Amino acid sequence: MNRPGNRRLKSPHLDMNPMVDMAFLLVTFFLLATTFKVPEQAYVQLPYATVDVDIPEQRMLTITIDQGGKIYLHLSNRESRPEWIKRMAMSYDLILEDAKINTFSELPGFGMSFEELIPHLGKERTERIKVKPTGIPAESDNNELADWVVLARAVQPGLRVAIKADQETPYRYIDKVIKTLTSNNILRFNLVTEKRDQYE
Amino acid sequence: MSEIDQFEEFGNPIKEGRKIQKAGKQTVFTDMNAMVDLAFLLLTFFMLTTTMVKPKIMEVVMPVPKDEDRPADVQPVRESRAISILPLPDGKLYLYQGLSAETVTEVAYGKEGVREKLQNLLPTIDEPVVLIKPHPDSNFRNLVDILDEMNILGVNRYALDDFSEIDREILAEAGIDIIENLTTEDQ
Numbered sequence: 001m002n003r004p005g006n007r008r009l010k011s012p013h014l015d016m017n018p019m020v021d022m023a024f025l026l027v028t029f030f031l032l033a034t035t036f037k038v039p040e041q042a043y044v045q046l047p048y049a050t051v052d053v054d055i056p057e058q059r060m061l062t063i064t065i066d067q068g069g070k071i072y073l074h075l076s077n078r079e080s081r082p083e084w085i086k087r088m089a090m091s092y093d094l095i096l097e098d099a100k101i102n103t104f105s106e107l108p109g110f111g112m113s114f115e116e117l118i119p120h121l122g123k124e125r126t127e128r129i130k131v132k133p134t135g136i137p138a139e140s141d142n143n144e145l146a147d148w149v150v151l152a153r154a155v156q157p158g159l160r161v162a163i164k165a166d167q168e169t170p171y172r173y174i175d176k177v178i179k180t181l182t183s184n185n186i187l188r189f190n191l192v193t194e195k196r197d198q199y200e
Numbered sequence: 201m202s203e204i205d206q207f208e209e210f211g212n213p214i215k216e217g218r219k220i221q222k223a224g225k226q227t228v229f230t231d232m233n234a235m236v237d238l239a240f241l242l243l244t245f246f247m248l249t250t251t252m253v254k255p256k257i258m259e260v261v262m263p264v265p266k267d268e269d270r271p272a273d274v275q276p277v278r279e280s281r282a283i284s285i286l287p288l289p290d291g292k293l294y295l296y297q298g299l300s301a302e303t304v305t306e307v308a309y310g311k312e313g314v315r316e317k318l319q320n321l322l323p324t325i326d327e328p329v330v331l332i333k334p335h336p337d338s339n340f341r342n343l344v345d346i347l348d349e350m351n352i353l354g355v356n357r358y359a360l361d362d363f364s365e366i367d368r369e370i371l372a373e374a375g376i377d378i379i380e381n382l383t384t385e386d387q
Binding site: 016019020023024026027030031033034035046047048049050051052053054055056065162164165166167168169170171172174175178181182187188189190191192193194195 | 232235236239240242243246247249250251253254255256257258259260261262263264287334335336337338339340341342343344345347348351352360362
């Protein structure tokens with residue numbers, strides 16, 4: 001009877017095709033642009049610097065130092081990790097089971113002494129997540145960090161070493177790591193930073 | 201009213217054509233709402249998880265250690281050429297030339313502070329060497345800031361050194377107290 005009323009009853013039809021196209025385009029973009037971060041045991045807030053050199057993804061040994069001075073290690077090349085831990089175990093006169101070596105290769109990094117690491121590798125995944133890392137010892141009388149670094153260089157030719165520390169990590173802990181590196185003749189290393197503008 | 205509708209239909213050939221098509225062929229209509237919901241869900245997820253900033257690396261080259269038991273207070277650099285930069289705890293930064301306490305000056309981090317100071321100071325010295333001696337209680341950001349200034353200024357001759365007793369004495373002579381963080385010193 002009355003036309004305005006009739007019109008309102010009709011369901012409004014909106015052409016959503018362009019929107020859907022757009023949404024899928026963006027999904028595809030983000031899907032391809034995403035690089036999934038490996039879960040890390042230590043969260044560090046990187047300091048800012050003007051350098052613009054991307055971190056290499058291969059042949060990197062990253063030494064992470066958290067705010068409390070705990071040290072963690074991460075070797076980028078997965079295929080070198082079994083040899084790495086085998087040689088480390090050899091220096092302790094240990095021969096590890098293949099299962100433990102495999103578990104070690106799958107770890108995204110570790111931050112504990114060798115003594116703690118071996119039983120840790122035997123645990124179930126769910127148990128491993130709960131363990132609080134204690135840091136790799138780097139004291140002058142018990143410097144495991146030095147052993148790991150030296151062996152990593154032996155198993156991975158052309159290895160680069162990077163120090164990744166929190167903005168607020170006291171220099172005393174950084175110094176300990178730098179001293180360990182220099183006393184093992186690693187005089188060239190990298191600091192991991194985030195990009196900032198020069199004129200800020 | 202229907203008369204007017206009829207009239208409209210007859211008067212509009214396009215509308216008429218559509219009506220005929222609709223009646224003759226059934227258009228398949230799929231409900232795309234679920235798909236759209238999913239697309240937006242994925243979009244939101246990837247947008248939030250993506251980190252666009254990639255970490256960068258800064259190369260540091262340390263000088264070759266001459267001897268393991270080299271006394272820490274021996275300056276390997278000639279006094280007249282040395283500029284020492286001392287990052288102290290609580291974001292303080294001091295700078296001095298050679299070994300003289302008179303030249304101790306407090307500078308700020310950044311463009312107007314240490315960068316400007318070094319820009320003025322470096323050309324006045326023949327073959328300057330910058331010694332960076334961070335205090336154990338200064339933090340990593342302070343060190344990176346100074347190393348970054350070296351890169352910006354293009355200083356090639358710089359070295360990372362220990363904060364020694366001599367530096368402590370020079371600062372004391374200049375009347376600067378360092379607030380030592382005793383709790384962490386004990387560790």
